[in-house]
């Protein structure tokens with residue numbers, strides 16, 4: 001599968017989501033709690049194999065920072081900013097029905 005790149009990333013504060021538009025036209029909306037819970041850093045994920053969801057209540061997004069041309073870093077309201085979300089990882093997290101269906105078909 002070809003790598004996809006986000007062309008637009010918006011923090012929609014009123015709805016507490018991050019809206020990502022991809023270069024293939026796909027649009028995904030990620031709730032802040034959802035994004036924070038899947039923070040990929042070692043502090044959140046430990047050293048286990050599978051990515052796990054770590055619920056952080058009332059996650060607030062303070063900043064969105066690009067990392068090179070392959071990833072995005074989110075800074076959270078509590079100062080946590082060690083999670084580097086590669087584009088591929090972000091796309092795999094897309095919570096829309098279409099992506100969830102594709103993910104389950106690949107299993």
Ligand SMILES: [Zn+2]
Pocket residue numbers: 039040041042043044045080082083
């Ligand atoms: Zn983390």
Ligand SMILES: [Zn+2]
Pocket residue numbers: 026027028094095096097098099100
């Ligand atoms: Zn999607």
